[in-house]
Amino acid sequence: MSFKKILVVEDTDSNNKGIITLLKEVGIDGVNQSQFCDDAFLKIKKAINDRDPYQLLICDLSFKPSSSSNKIRSGQELISKIKTIQPVIKVIVFSVEDKPSIIKSLMDNQNVEGYVCKGLYGLRELKKAIQEVYENKKYTCPVSTGALKQKNFLQLNKYEKLLLELIAKGYKHEEISTYFKSQNITPYSKRSIEDHLSKLRDHFNASTTSQLIYLASMGGFIEESTD
Amino acid sequence: MRYSIIASLFYLSIIVFISYGFGNSIEQKNIPQNSFLVDQDSLLSYYALSKIDSFSIEKRLGFVNKFFKASDALKKDSLIYKALMLKTTLHSKNKELDSAIYYANNLFERSEKNQDSIYMVKALVKLGFYHKRINNYSDAFQNYNDAYGINKLIHDSISAGKNLLAMAIIQKSLGDFPGSKVTAIDGVKLLENTSQLKTLFGLYQNISIAFRAQKNYSEALKYNVKALDIAKRSQDILILKNTKANILSDQKEYTRSLNVLNLLLEDSILKENKREYARVLSNKGHIKWMEDKSNSESESLLHEALVIRTQINDKYGLISSNIHLTEYYLESDKNTALKYANRAYGNAKSINSMDAILEALDYIFKLKQELNQEIDNNLALEYTNTSTRLRDINNRNQEIYAPNRYENEKLIKENAEKDSRLLNERNKKNIFFAIGLLAILGTIFLIFYNRQRNKFVRVEERHLTEKRISKKIHDELGNDIFYLMTQIQNNPSTIGDINSLHVLNGLNDIYSKARDISKEYTDINTGEAYSDELMYLLNSYGNDDTKIVTTQLEQGFWKNVSAHKKKELFRILQELLTNMKKHSEASFVAVTFVRKVNNITINYIDNGVGMKNETLVFRNGLKNVENRINGIKGNFTFDTEDNEGFKFSFTFPS
Numbered sequence: 001m002s003f004k005k006i007l008v009v010e011d012t013d014s015n016n017k018g019i020i021t022l023l024k025e026v027g028i029d030g031v032n033q034s035q036f037c038d039d040a041f042l043k044i045k046k047a048i049n050d051r052d053p054y055q056l057l058i059c060d061l062s063f064k065p066s067s068s069s070n071k072i073r074s075g076q077e078l079i080s081k082i083k084t085i086q087p088v089i090k091v092i093v094f095s096v097e098d099k100p101s102i103i104k105s106l107m108d109n110q111n112v113e114g115y116v117c118k119g120l121y122g123l124r125e126l127k128k129a130i131q132e133v134y135e136n137k138k139y140t141c142p143v144s145t146g147a148l149k150q151k152n153f154l155q156l157n158k159y160e161k162l163l164l165e166l167i168a169k170g171y172k173h174e175e176i177s178t179y180f181k182s183q184n185i186t187p188y189s190k191r192s193i194e195d196h197l198s199k200l201r202d203h204f205n206a207s208t209t210s211q212l213i214y215l216a217s218m219g220g221f222i223e224e225s226t227d
Numbered sequence: 228m229r230y231s232i233i234a235s236l237f238y239l240s241i242i243v244f245i246s247y248g249f250g251n252s253i254e255q256k257n258i259p260q261n262s263f264l265v266d267q268d269s270l271l272s273y274y275a276l277s278k279i280d281s282f283s284i285e286k287r288l289g290f291v292n293k294f295f296k297a298s299d300a301l302k303k304d305s306l307i308y309k310a311l312m313l314k315t316t317l318h319s320k321n322k323e324l325d326s327a328i329y330y331a332n333n334l335f336e337r338s339e340k341n342q343d344s345i346y347m348v349k350a351l352v353k354l355g356f357y358h359k360r361i362n363n364y365s366d367a368f369q370n371y372n373d374a375y376g377i378n379k380l381i382h383d384s385i386s387a388g389k390n391l392l393a394m395a396i397i398q399k400s401l402g403d404f405p406g407s408k409v410t411a412i413d414g415v416k417l418l419e420n421t422s423q424l425k426t427l428f429g430l431y432q433n434i435s436i437a438f439r440a441q442k443n444y445s446e447a448l449k450y451n452v453k454a455l456d457i458a459k460r461s462q463d464i465l466i467l468k469n470t471k472a473n474i475l476s477d478q479k480e481y482t483r484s485l486n487v488l489n490l491l492l493e494d495s496i497l498k499e500n501k502r503e504y505a506r507v508l509s510n511k512g513h514i515k516w517m518e519d520k521s522n523s524e525s526e527s528l529l530h531e532a533l534v535i536r537t538q539i540n541d542k543y544g545l546i547s548s549n550i551h552l553t554e555y556y557l558e559s560d561k562n563t564a565l566k567y568a569n570r571a572y573g574n575a576k577s578i579n580s581m582d583a584i585l586e587a588l589d590y591i592f593k594l595k596q597e598l599n600q601e602i603d604n605n606l607a608l609e610y611t612n613t614s615t616r617l618r619d620i621n622n623r624n625q626e627i628y629a630p631n632r633y634e635n636e637k638l639i640k641e642n643a644e645k646d647s648r649l650l651n652e653r654n655k656k657n658i659f660f661a662i663g664l665l666a667i668l669g670t671i672f673l674i675f676y677n678r679q680r681n682k683f684v685r686v687e688e689r690h691l692t693e694k695r696i697s698k699k700i701h702d703e704l705g706n707d708i709f710y711l712m713t714q715i716q717n718n719p720s721t722i723g724d725i726n727s728l729h730v731l732n733g734l735n736d737i738y739s740k741a742r743d744i745s746k747e748y749t750d751i752n753t754g755e756a757y758s759d760e761l762m763y764l765l766n767s768y769g770n771d772d773t774k775i776v777t778t779q780l781e782q783g784f785w786k787n788v789s790a791h792k793k794k795e796l797f798r799i800l801q802e803l804l805t806n807m808k809k810h811s812e813a814s815f816v817a818v819t820f821v822r823k824v825n826n827i828t829i830n831y832i833d834n835g836v837g838m839k840n841e842t843l844v845f846r847n848g849l850k851n852v853e854n855r856i857n858g859i860k861g862n863f864t865f866d867t868e869d870n871e872g873f874k875f876s877f878t879f880p881s
Contacts (some may be wrong), residue, residue, distance in 0.1 A: 018713040062702045096705035098742065100763040101756055118709045120735040123716070151769035155762065155779045166655045203776055205815045205834075218874070219817030220830035221778065 002134050003090075005030040006053065009040040009059040009078065010094070015118075018056065019094070022123050026130070037063060037072035044082050053086060056133070057127070061095040061102070079110050086152075086176060092139075094131050100147040107140070117143040154203045156221060159185065163196055168213045168222045173197075273297070274306075277313055284321045290315060307337060308346050315353055319360075328357045337793045344381050355393060355617055362579045368397050376631050382853075382865075388418040389426050394628065395433045402582040403621040408437035410628060419676045422458045431457075435470060444478045461496050465503040471512055481518035485511065505535040505544055513551045520558075545574045546583045553590050565594040581617045585610065690794065694750055700741050708738045751797050753790040764797065764819060768804045777818045784822055788881050795855045796829070796879075802852050803831050803875060811835025811873060822881070831875040837867040 006028060010016045016033045023031050027132050031163070032054075034040035040059070047053045061075035072078050079091055092114035093106055106112045114129040116122060116139075125141040132139040140148065156164075166176050180188035187193075197209060204219075206212035216222050276282070277290035291314045296304035311334040318327035331353040338346035355370035371393045378387035391414030398407035411433040418427050438447035447713035451471050458464045467493055475484035488511045491497055497504050512528030529552050529836035536544035549571035551850050565803075568590035575583035588610045712734050715727050752760050758780045769775040785793060800818065807813050813835030821828040852875075856863050861879025 012710065015706060015710055015713070018710070054410050062698065064702075096702065096709065096742065100767070101752060101760045104759070105756065108825075118705065119738060120712060120731060122709060123713060147763075147767070149768055152771065152773065153762075153766040153769035153775045153777075155777055161778060203774055204817075205774060215815070215817070219776065219832045220819035220821065220876075221776070221817065 002026060002028055002130065003030075003056045004028070005047070005054050006032070006056045006058060007040060007043060007054045009035075009057065009075070010035045011035045011060065013064045013201070016062075018123065019126070021110065023126060023130075026127060034071055037075070037078040038070050040078060041072060041081055044086060045182070048086060054081045054089060055083060056130070057089055057091045058094050058130075059091065061093060076106065076110065079106070079112060083110070090114075090133050092126070092133055094118065094126055098143055098147050103144050103148060107138070113137075114185050116138040116141040119143055156200075160196060161221060162195065164200065164216050165221060165222050166170070167197070167209065168217060247712065249834070267270075274309065274313075277317075284317055288314070288317050288321070297452055304337065304341055304343070308343075311337075312349065312353075315357075319357060324357050324361050328354060328361075329356060332581045343379050348377050348383075348386060351377070352390070352393075355390075359393075359397060364397050364401055365623055367618050368394055368620075369627050371397070372627050372651065379631070382863075384417040385421065385423055388414045388421075388423060388430070391417070392426050392429045392433070394624075395430065398621070399433055399436060400580070400582065401587075401617055401621055401624070402440075403624065404437040404440040404619060406625050406628075408434055408441075411437070419840060424459065428454050428457050428459075428463060432470070435474075439470070439474050439477065442477070444474050447474045451878065462500065462503065463496060465491065465500065465506075469503075469506055472510055472514065476514040476517055481514060484514050485518070488514070501539050502541050502544060504533040505539075505541065505548075508532040508535070509544070509548050509551055515645050516555055527556060542574055542578045543580075543679055545581070546587070549574060550586065550590070553587075553594075557590075557594075561594055561598050565591065565598065568594060581613050584613050585617070588613075665671060690791075696742075697750075704737065704741045708734055708741065714736070751794050753793040757785055757793055761797065761800070764800060765804070768808055768816070773814055773816060775809070775818070778820065780820060784820065788827065792859050792879065792881075795859050796827075799852050799855050799877070800829070800831070802855075806849075807833050807835060807873075811837075813872070826878050826880050828878040832872065834872045837871050837873055 006023060008016055008019050008023075008031060010019065010033070013035065016035070020031050020033060032043060032106065034043055034193040040057075044054060057079070059075050059078060063070075063073065063075070072081065075093065075095065079093075082089060083091075091110075091112040093112055094116050096118045098117045103115050107115060113133040116125045116129050122141075122223070129141065163176065166179065171179070173193050176193055177188050177190045179217075180186070180193075197212070200216075201207070202210045204212050204215045206215055215224070245848075269762070273290045273294035277294060279287065291310055291510045295307065295310035295314060298310055311330050315327045315334065317330045318324070318330065331350050333557045335347060335350035335354065335452070338344075338350060351370045351374035355367045355374065355795045358364075358367035358370060371390045375387050375390035375394070378384070378390060391410050392817040395407045395411035395414065398404075398410060410429045415427065415434070420428070421427075431450045434456060435447045435450035438450060439446070448471070451467060451474060455464065455467050455471075458467055468487055472484045472487040475481075475487065488507055491507050497507065508528050509532035512525040512532065515528070516525040517523050529548065531547040533545070533552065536548050549567045553571060556567065568587055572584065572587035572591060575587050588606060589608065592602055592610070712731060715731055715734075751757075761780075762777070765775050765777055807816060809831055813833035816831070816833045818832075820828045821830070852861070856877050856879065859879045861877050863875065863877035865876070866874040
């Protein structure tokens, strides 16, 4: 079982054909294609009016700006417009774009169901994505998942910064715990303070706390106190 | 049609370029390394032998020559540099200054060919030092000036400051006090608030002496105090206190001046240092005499100093003692005075100090005239020649330094401000001047305005072009390659074929490279999501080998920062991180962002191999970074040592 009616929007004709061949292989015949965003939007509208709406939109993000009369210029714009007139349609983005901020914005803000990067295994991944999305799941291909993943990257939050500063000033764990408690800063238990410090040491590749303080101050994480 | 031909040529050239890159790296790997290793071992033992201090210099030179020849044959630049560095030092120690200069020149030519700025500077400083030692002040000054130019270019302000000090000292020793002062003050501007106390001390002292020579005693004292504040070596302090006493006596503050010297004489350290002890004695005798011509102490003090200086053969001291004695007997006993003036002349000749020769000759001429003695024609000729030469050298030195100096925009601005302020005060009533100034300012403003506008337009254009090209590579080339890949994958005859698998993998490599190229130029979201954009950038450089740490940015951190600056900041970080990834082998990278009221500072630090190893490679990357930072009117500092990591910090107005 799979989708019955799909619209593929992709401005390279050859790629369009590749996708359609693939869809036919999995036994989906109700596939239409469009090379321009405006045209795609009209097709969606018409299908709604004919009471036979598309179930899935597979869409690229960037389109050649050559046809000057086009009003909708990007996949993102197209998706927004379609989702306002047909909120229940499922969308899979199929693009060469692998920039994390773009993928994240599409997944989180535009609520697309799937994201697949074109590449060596692009078509295979697209096949998987269609299946998953059909089962009401969200799907990102390994390339885009990788782009979104935290890679040995740490953002110190206010709590950790404050902790570093206090340690640098020579406070003992117990004193910090008392101070945090008095300031309503959580967690304040000695145990969690030690846990945080050990995590920080790990992240700074520091074997001792003094090495951690040295590295943190070299890196500018501990602001010089002005008093 | 034409477009598609151009486009395919463009892609083709990229593919050729990329595969050329592959080819190259393979070629390098294939070079057999073993023969090198063996040779290098014996090579390095020559080098080690040549560094042993207990061997005679000739013996060490023998080793270093072998090392030099072998490294030259191997064409190993880093070893050749080492050889030449040591070779020149040894020649200089052996007083073979012509050889030292020859090989220092050789070092310079080689490093210049390789555009290795570090060794270019080292060679130039050596040349400056050697030329100065053979009294070739003009060339010495030129060498230091060239070194300064390079240091300024690579933003090594510490070394640049040292070069300026060497230049100021040359100018001072040639009696060009205004020039020396200007040079030294430029040096101070570079090094103020740094920990380069030794250099700063020298600069302050030079400025103080220059002011004194120009009879601006209050400024001279001010810089003397500044130098005293940071002087560490007891020898330096002794010299400074002597200078202080001399300045005070110039101001006719004899009591205070003598107090300084008497305090020094009580110091036990002074007694151990004969040269300085003699200096204090001679100065004290001279100042006492200035205060009271008929005092009974001066004569014996001056003679005592002369005896000590003769014993330790302190040539500069002897000049000073003999001049002091000439002055002492100038009125009372002209024949004796002439005797000492002749001695001072002899001392000055022996060390070829042009300034001192002229001073001594001044006294000799004056005394001979008063004694009705004939003045030797040769002496008169020497006087004219020496003073002409001195003037020429001084003029030339000022000309040498002038272009470098005026390249420095900041200095121009500061000087313009100072000059205009002075002029303003002098010409307050001169309304024409005010109008002239207005006109100039107006012109400057117009030029500046136009330049700014052009720059803005150019930057905008560059952004647009970057975006256009990136989009092309990304979308069109990307899609084309993707299409080729699907063609191969969908072709039944190629399924499972090893060759097609190779082609597929190759295409995939090119595909990801095309994406990487375009990533450097893709559009950057400068709106609400900008912080996320930055964090994704940092994140993308983290992996199992490299940890990246930063701070969370508060909401509103980027408030009022223009889109252009945000974009440039993004690119700067991208360049730094790419460099890190390519060359540094760092396992830890920290990036912090600090927002102050009017500016934003970004600190970058890693624990990699530092810059020295990769000087050349890094320079291109840094050049881009520098251009971008200059473009947003920011400034930066960096700090790096071999294997000590890399620290880079830049600030720009928000």
